[in-house]
Amino acid sequence: MExxxxxxxxxxxRSLLLGVFRDVVARAQGPEVLEVHDRAVALAREARxxxxxxxxxxxxxxxxxxxxxxxxxxxxxxxxxxxxNLAEDNERVRRMRxxxxxxxxxxxxxxxxxxxxxLREDGADDAAVRRLLDRAEVRLVLTAHPTEARRRTxxxxxxxxxxxxxxxxxxxxxxxxAARRRLAPTVQxxxxxxxxxAVSPTVLDEVRASLVWFVTTLAxxxxxVYRDLEDAVAEATGDDTAVPxxxxxxxxxxxxxxxxxxxxxxxxxxxxxxxxxxxLRLLEARVELLAGRLSLSERVVxxxxxxxxxxxxxxxxxxxxxxxxxxxxxxxxYRRALTFVRERVRATxxxxxxxxxxxxxxxxxxxxxxxxxxxxxGELTAAGDxxxxxxxxxxxxxxxxxxxxxxxxxxxxxxxxxxxxGLGVQEGYAGLAEAKRCDLLCRLIADRRPVIPExxxxxxxxxxxxxxxxxxxxxxxxxxxxxxxxxxxxxxxxRPSDLLEVLLLMKEAGLARxxxxxxxxxxxxxxxxxxxxxxxxxxxxxxxGRAEYRAALRSVGDQxxxxxxxxxxxxxAGYVASSWATYRAQERVAAVLREHGASWIxxxxxGGALGRGGGPTNRAILSLPAGxxxxxxxxxxxxxxxxxxxxxxxVAHRELELTLSAALAAARQSPPPPGAAKAERHQRVMEDMAxxxxxxxxxxxxxxxxxxxxxxxxxxxxxxxxxxxxxxxARRRSEGGxxxxxxxxxxxxxxxxxxxxxxxxxxxxxxxxxIEDAGLDVVRDMExxxxxxxxxxxxxxxxxxxxxxxxxxxxxxxxxxxxxxxxIWGRIADEAxxxxxxxxxxxxEDRLLDRQPVLQASIDRRNPYVDPRSFLQVELLRRMRxxxxxxxxxxGRVSLLTVNGIASGLRNTG
Numbered sequence: 001m002e003x004x005x006x007x008x009x010x011x012x013x014r015s016l017l018l019g020v021f022r023d024v025v026a027r028a029q030g031p032e033v034l035e036v037h038d039r040a041v042a043l044a045r046e047a048r049x050x051x052x053x054x055x056x057x058x059x060x061x062x063x064x065x066x067x068x069x070x071x072x073x074x075x076x077x078x079x080x081x082x083x084x085n086l087a088e089d090n091e092r093v094r095r096m097r098x099x100x101x102x103x104x105x106x107x108x109x110x111x112x113x114x115x116x117x118x119l120r121e122d123g124a125d126d127a128a129v130r131r132l133l134d135r136a137e138v139r140l141v142l143t144a145h146p147t148e149a150r151r152r153t154x155x156x157x158x159x160x161x162x163x164x165x166x167x168x169x170x171x172x173x174x175x176x177x178a179a180r181r182r183l184a185p186t187v188q189x190x191x192x193x194x195x196x197x198a199v200s201p202t203v204l205d206e207v208r209a210s211l212v213w214f215v216t217t218l219a220x221x222x223x224x225v226y227r228d229l230e231d232a233v234a235e236a237t238g239d240d241t242a243v244p245x246x247x248x249x250x251x252x253x254x255x256x257x258x259x260x261x262x263x264x265x266x267x268x269x270x271x272x273x274x275x276x277x278x279x280l281r282l283l284e285a286r287v288e289l290l291a292g293r294l295s296l297s298e299r300v301v302x303x304x305x306x307x308x309x310x311x312x313x314x315x316x317x318x319x320x321x322x323x324x325x326x327x328x329x330x331x332x333x334y335r336r337a338l339t340f341v342r343e344r345v346r347a348t349x350x351x352x353x354x355x356x357x358x359x360x361x362x363x364x365x366x367x368x369x370x371x372x373x374x375x376x377x378g379e380l381t382a383a384g385d386x387x388x389x390x391x392x393x394x395x396x397x398x399x400x401x402x403x404x405x406x407x408x409x410x411x412x413x414x415x416x417x418x419x420x421x422g423l424g425v426q427e428g429y430a431g432l433a434e435a436k437r438c439d440l441l442c443r444l445i446a447d448r449r450p451v452i453p454e455x456x457x458x459x460x461x462x463x464x465x466x467x468x469x470x471x472x473x474x475x476x477x478x479x480x481x482x483x484x485x486x487x488x489x490x491x492x493x494x495r496p497s498d499l500l501e502v503l504l505l506m507k508e509a510g511l512a513r514x515x516x517x518x519x520x521x522x523x524x525x526x527x528x529x530x531x532x533x534x535x536x537x538x539x540x541x542x543x544x545g546r547a548e549y550r551a552a553l554r555s556v557g558d559q560x561x562x563x564x565x566x567x568x569x570x571x572x573a574g575y576v577a578s579s580w581a582t583y584r585a586q587e588r589v590a591a592v593l594r595e596h597g598a599s600w601i602x603x604x605x606x607g608g609a610l611g612r613g614g615g616p617t618n619r620a621i622l623s624l625p626a627g628x629x630x631x632x633x634x635x636x637x638x639x640x641x642x643x644x645x646x647x648x649x650x651v652a653h654r655e656l657e658l659t660l661s662a663a664l665a666a667a668r669q670s671p672p673p674p675g676a677a678k679a680e681r682h683q684r685v686m687e688d689m690a691x692x693x694x695x696x697x698x699x700x701x702x703x704x705x706x707x708x709x710x711x712x713x714x715x716x717x718x719x720x721x722x723x724x725x726x727x728x729x730a731r732r733r734s735e736g737g738x739x740x741x742x743x744x745x746x747x748x749x750x751x752x753x754x755x756x757x758x759x760x761x762x763x764x765x766x767x768x769x770x771i772e773d774a775g776l777d778v779v780r781d782m783e784x785x786x787x788x789x790x791x792x793x794x795x796x797x798x799x800x801x802x803x804x805x806x807x808x809x810x811x812x813x814x815x816x817x818x819x820x821x822x823x824i825w826g827r828i829a830d831e832a833x834x835x836x837x838x839x840x841x842x843x844x845e846d847r848l849l850d851r852q853p854v855l856q857a858s859i860d861r862r863n864p865y866v867d868p869r870s871f872l873q874v875e876l877l878r879r880m881r882x883x884x885x886x887x888x889x890x891x892g893r894v895s896l897l898t899v900n901g902i903a904s905g906l907r908n909t910g
Contacts, residue, residue: 022034034076045864062875065872074894074901077905084861090165112231115665130239136244136246136631138634138663139402142252153193210251214278214400219392222391225657255403257407264465265465265471268405269475272476282392283396290389295335296332296373305372311333318340358482370386373386397483406491407488409493413429415459415467415505416504425451438500471510487524488522491565496546503516503548516548521556526565530569533569534584537585540589541596563604564603567747573694574697575758575759579792604633618661619787622791623792627670629666630667685774685778693766697761700824714821715749715750715755716749719877720748759796763796771841793839797839797848801848811870814874862906869898869901869902876894
C-alpha cells in the first residue's frame with residue numbers, strides 16, 4: 001500500500017514560489033539584483049530584532065541606491081509579496097478544510113448550519129425560521145471607491161499562479177517540478193509587466209473590472225452557498241423547499257455621481273448596458289450547458305408533460321431552429337425546450353424578436369422545466385445544475401447587480417433653486433427656513449402639474465445634469481433595464497428637505513406620481529458626519545410625518561433604506577466617536593421607524609481599511625445594535641477587499657457564508673429591556689469614552705493650526721493622488737483642507753506612513769479614563785459581553801499592530817519644521833503608547849494580537865519585506881521634495897511603485 005504524500009504547508013508554497021521567483025529575476029536582471037534584495041531583507045530582520053545599527057545600515061544602503069537600482073528593488077519586494085499573499089491565501093483554504101474535518105459532524109463556526117443552530121437554540125421554531133428567511137435581505141454592494149492599487153492584469157496573473165498551488169494541493173499535478181514548470185511562464189509574465197497604470201481607469205473600465213468577480217467566482221459560489229443554507233434548513237426543520245433569494249448584489253460603479261464628474265447620465269446608461277450584456281452572456285452559456293446535459297429521452301423515461309407552452313412558443317419565435325432541434329433531438333424534449341430558452345436569452349442580449357422582457361419570464365420557463373422533471377423521471381436531475389441556474393437568475397437577474405444612484409444633496413438643492421427662480425415659482429429657495437422649504441416641496445410634489453419643462457436649454461449644465469440623470473433612470477426602467485435600479489442615495493443628508501427634493505425631482509422625471517404615489521425608487525438618506533448622525537432620528541421622524549413622503553415609502557414596500565457612513569464621520573470625529581455615533585444613530589432611527597409602523601434596512605458604507613469601518617465582515621455584522629438587523633442589511637464592498645474576498649473560489653464561498661450566517665444570527669439579538677442596569681452602565685461608559693476620544697482627536701486634527709501641513713509633509717498624499725487608482729478625484733472640492741479631502745486618500749496616506757491614525761487615535765485616552773473611573777473589571781466585562789465593544793477594540797488592535805512608530809518616525813522627519821513637527825508627532829506617539837497599553841490591559845494580552853496568532857504571525861512575517869519599501873519610499877520622497885533632477889519622470893515613477901508595494905505588503909489601502 002502506498003504511503004500518502006504528506007500535506008503541503010505554507011512553507012512548502014513559499015519555497016516553491018521563492019525558487020521560481022529567484023530564477024525569473026536572475027534571468028531578467030542578473031544575480032546582483034537578488035543580492036541587494038537579500039541584503040535589504042536581512043537588515044530589516046535584524047532591525048526588527050532590535051539592532052539599531054542594522055536600521056542605520058538599511059537606511060544607508062537604500063539611501064545610496066541610484067534610481068534604476070531602487071526601481072528594481074521595489075519591484076522585487078512588491079512582486080515577492082504578491083506571491084507570498086497567494087501562499088497565505090492557500091494556507092487559509094487549508095485551514096478552512098481542516099476545520100471542516102475537525103469540527104464535523106458539528107456545525108462549522110460561521111456556517112449556515114451554525115446560524116440555523118443558533119436560531120433554534122434561541123427558541124425559533126420551524127415557522128419562525130421560515131419567516132426570517134422570507135423577510136431577510138442581504139445585499140453586498142460593489143462601490144466605485146478605487147482602493148485597489150494593483151492593475152487588473154496583475155490580479156489575473158496572480159489568479160493563475162494560485163490555481164497551480166491549489167492543483168498541487170489537490171494532486172492534480174504529479175509533483176513539485178511539474179508545478180514549477182507551470183508557474184515559471186506566469187511569474188515571468190508578472191515580472192515583465194508594469195505595475196503602474198499608464199492612464200487612469202474610466203468609469204466604464206471600473207464597471208468592466210467589477211464584473212470580473214461575478215464571472216470568475218461569484219457565479220459559481222453563490223449557488224453553493226444557497227445549497228448550504230437549504231441543506232441546513234432541511235436538516236433542522238425537515239423542510240427541503242428552496243429558500244428565497246435573500247443574498248444578492250448591488251453596485252455603485254457607474255451610478256455614484258457624488259463628486260465624480262465622469263459619471264454622466266450617458267455613462268450610467270452605458271454601465272447598465274455593460275452589466276446586462278455580461279450577465280446575459282453568462283446565463284446564455286449556462287442554459288446552453290444545461291441543454292447539452294438534459295438529454296432525457298422519451299423512449300427511455302416515457303412521455304414528458306408540461307413543456308408544450310415552451311416548445312410551441314419556441315417554434316413560433318424561431319422556426320428555423322425548431323426544424324433543426326426536431327431533426328437532431330426528436331425524442332429529447334428537455335434538450336429542445338432548453339435550446340429555445342437559450343435562444344430567447346440570446347435574443348434578449350441582442351434585442352431581437354423572441355427576447356424575454358424580464359428575468360421573471362426566464363425564471364418561469366426554467367421552473368416549468370423543473371416542475372416537469374420532478375413530476376416525471378428527473379427529480380434528481382432537477383436538483384442538479386438546473387437548480388443552480390435558477391438560483392443564478394434569481395440572484396443576478398439580467399444585470400448581476402442592482403445599480404444604485406448616488407448624488408450629493410447640495411446638487412439637488414442648487415438645481416431646484418435655479419429652476420424655481422427661473423420659472424418664477426420661488427425666489428431664493430435655497431435660503432428658505434427648513435419648515436417653509438418642506439411645505440413648498442410638499443405642495444409641488446402634490447401638484448399634478450409639472451414644474452420642470454421638458455426643454456432644459458435655459459438652465460445651467462449642472463442643473464441639466466441633475467434632471468437628466470433621473471430621466472435616464474426612468475428611461476432605463478421603462479426599457480431594457482427593468483428592476484436594475486431601485487435605490488437613490490442622497491449623500492450629505494442633513495435635513496428632511498434633502499429627501500423631499502429628490503422626491504420632487506422624481507415626480508418631475510416620471511419616477512413618481514403626484515403626491516408621491518407609485519414611486520419607483522427608494523430614497524436613501526446617507527448620514528455620515530457627526531452632527532447629521534446625531535440628528536438622523538429627528539430627520540426621519542419629520543419625513544415620515546409628511547403624507548407625500550409616506551406615500552412614496554409605501555410605494556416601495558414601506559421599507560425605509562437608511563445608509564450610515566463610517567468614513568467621513570471618522571475623519572470628522574475620530575475612530576471611537578464615529579463608531580459610537582453610527583451605533584446610536586441606528587438604534588434611534590430604528591426606534592422612530594418602528595413607531596411609524598415602517599420597516600427598514602440599514603446600508604453600511606464600510607471601507608476596506610479599519611479607519612473606514614473595515615475589518616472582518618462577520619464581526620462587523622454581529623457588532624451592530626441588537627434589534628436593528630433582523631436579517632436585513634446592505635454593505636459596501638470595495639477596492640482591495642474585492643480581490644481579497646472574491647479572487648479565490650474557496651475564500652469567496654467562506655466570505656459569503658460568514659456574511660449571510662452573521663446576518664441571520666444577528667436576527668436573534670434583541671435590545672436589552674429598559675432599565676437593564678448592566679447595559680445602561682456599559683452605555684454610560686461608552687458615551688464618556690466617545691466624548692473624551694472625540695475631544696482628543698479634534699484637539700489634534702482640527703485644533704492644531706499646523707496639523708494639515710504636518711499631514712501633507714509626512715505622508716505620500718500627493719503621490720497617492722497621482723497613482724491613477726480610479727476615476728474619482730482625490731478631493732470633493734479643489735479648495736479646503738482635510739474636510740474637502742476624500743476619506744480614501746486620508747486613510748491610505750496614514751497607512752502608507754505606517755501610522756494608521758484614523759483607526760485608533762483617541763482610543764487610548766478614552767480607555768485610560770474608563771479604566772480609572774469605571775474600573776478595569778467593568779471595561780473587561782464590556783469587551784467580553786458586548787460584541788460592539790469587543791469589535792471596536794479588536795479592530796483598533798489590528799490597526800495598531802500594523803502601524804510602526806519607528807518606521808513612522810522616518811516619515812515624520814521628512815518635514816523640516818522642527819517645532820510643529822515634534823509637537824504634533826509627540827502627541828501622536830504618546831497616544832499610540834497609551835492605546836497599546838490600554839488595549840493589552842483590557843484584552844489580557846502581553847503583546848497586541850496574542851489572541852489572533854495567525855494574524856500576528858502574518859504581520860511578523862511581512863514586516864521585514866515591507867520595511868525596506870518604507871525606508872526607500874521615505875528616501876525617494878526626500879529626493880523629490882528637495883527638487884532632485886527628475887527630467888525623465890523616473891524618480892516620481894519609483895515613488896509610485898513604493899505606494900503599490902507597501903499596499904501589497906500591508907494588504908490595506910483605503
